[in-house]
Amino acid sequence: MESLPSTQSLTCKLKLLLTQEQAEAVRCTALAYRSALNHASAVAFAHGKMSQGMKLQTLVYQDLREKFGLPSQMACNAPRQVAASYKTLWERAKSNATHKAQGWTKRRYRGLDKAPKFTAMTVTLNHRRDWSLGKEHTVSIGTLQGRVRCRYEGWSRHLDWLEHTAEQGITLGAAKLWQDPVSKVWYLLVAIEKALDTQAMDNITTVKGVDLNRRNIAVESNTRGKCRFYHGGHEKHLAERAASTRSALQAKGTRGAKAVLRKLALRERRLNADTAHCVSKAIAEPRAMVGMEWLKDIRDRTERRHSKKSSPKRRKANRKVSSWSFAEVQAKTAYKTRLAGGVPIWVDADYTSRGCPVCGHVGPENRPNKGLLFVCAQCGHTLHADLVAARNISMRTLLIRQDWVRTGRLSAAPEASGDEAKAARLQRYAELRWSLDASSGL
Ligand SMILES: [Zn+2]
Structure with missing residues (x-):
């Protein structure tokens, strides 16, 4: 706690x-x-x-x-x-x-x-x-x-x-x-x-969820249904171009090529830092509780994908993943939210993009052809897949807000108290249903 x-x-x-x-x-x-x-x-x-x-x-x-x-x-x-x-x-x-x-x-x-x-x-x-x-x-x-x-x-x-x-x-x-x-x-x-402005943090008026992913940099949704997409179109293009230049230079392998590579790496890092800065600044607001996914194991997850067996397509996707530092965007969002007078928190990331926010049905079949559209196999609820994740995160965040109000104690990140406690949390999450009146109990 x-x-x-x-x-x-x-x-x-x-x-x-x-x-x-x-x-x-x-x-x-x-x-x-x-x-x-x-x-x-x-x-x-x-x-x-x-x-x-x-x-x-x-x-x-x-x-x-x-x-x-x-x-x-x-x-x-x-x-x-x-x-x-x-x-x-x-x-x-x-x-x-x-x-x-x-x-x-x-x-x-x-x-x-x-x-x-x-x-x-x-x-x-x-x-x-x-x-x-x-x-x-x-x-x-x-x-x-x-x-x-x-x-x-x-x-x-x-x-x-x-x-x-x-x-x-x-x-x-x-x-x-x-x-x-x-x-x-x-x-x-x-x-x-x-x-920090603890008075503002004690008077939360907005609860929202932020989903970070590969297609967009971030998608946010509050519990009143307001949402926002942060596209990384231009930056993604630059990163891809940099990656192709990089592989050409790596093949060359000369001293001059190495110097250019170092400069490229610095520029890419700056570019990513700029993007992280802009996105996190836009998300941060006073009196808001901002929920993000607990991605502590994400490095392990991406590392595991780097096996020799991975296909060129997989490797290309990996490159895009690793050039976006989720951790950096999250860390910046957290501290800018605090500085603005809001409260950042983390929730379990399990099933956030696979569960239906309306009826609760969970399964990979909710994403036909693994496409951009979420179509619930049970109730037919249809929505942009990234927005589904942001809404699910916002509902989990609201649940933590309600626990905080009820018990006076805030659980800002999933507790590391074992599988049983986690299963209990996921069970509570599974019972959440999206409705626009849900936020009345702030
Ligand atoms: Zn459904």
Whole structure:
């Protein structure tokens, strides 16, 4: 069980307007920090691929201070960061072992075969000790050559929050110096906590479901029957074109081709991020409870489809799936909904596109020829298949809203309490029937 969060964490990306001299000081610091990370990584590797931050810190702290010249905070941050990376790698190795045991993959995880190398130009900075905000959009950053004070630019909303931290309910956290590898421009990525409008979240007036799928980016429907399709036509076209260019370049395999491939990958990622931003912004609204499908296992599901036996058609479909990051759209929708004063929740994804919202009949025969149209084999109810899913999700969301009102406790995501509890939830979902008066009990 989860209760309503009172804050939302997010990152403000600030472009630093550094003089040449300041940029050099920042660059030297990042180089020293990167060497320190790689040193700590080698030590951790030699000590059983260690993932405990404090232990690693004891081993390397003195060296990082004396040999790499790091100030004390950075000499603590570096081993912590390295240990955290090892922890992630260990988790991946473990999940790979499970997947191998299940027969989903034959590949052995190689991420822990040698010490991970840190190549990015980044420095982790603690608030107040290594970085602090000044007046009139300035920031002060600790470097090996002393403090650097400069102006910054950023998204107007973020600038407003940082200018008025107290009024806007902003708490500042750690920051990361980061150099864009292409433009070579330095940014400060500031982690913040924003206080949420809990009053709006307590006064829900709309309940809606959002279905993410391959044809459209998203389809939403509220329990009053209002719906909206977010088409990705243009983006889909671009992604497909990029994919064909990519395979041509991969076949070429030269150094130049590889460089172009890297640039293409970056552009595609940006494009996807833009789309995710626009869609999630449009979905988020105040006093709305926004239900999404619990897709925690989606990576495993797509991974399994990548077998050698897959047909070219299947592979083409996979490419489209993997280029859309459902997780990214969901995560953005969740945090934008919270910031707008709404409540995001997750429901079980089972049968959302196969169950009839009107009579409850479930089955693959409700999708004749696996087409775009849903035609209920029992009652004849006919609707766009993606809208069926969005409506089913909206009804499940309404059920959770009603539970919340009744018990005072919100279950924001399906509980991991075993098959029995899940079966009970699915049983309740199966009894839901679509009617436009359903939302009267908000
Ligand atoms: Zn039906």
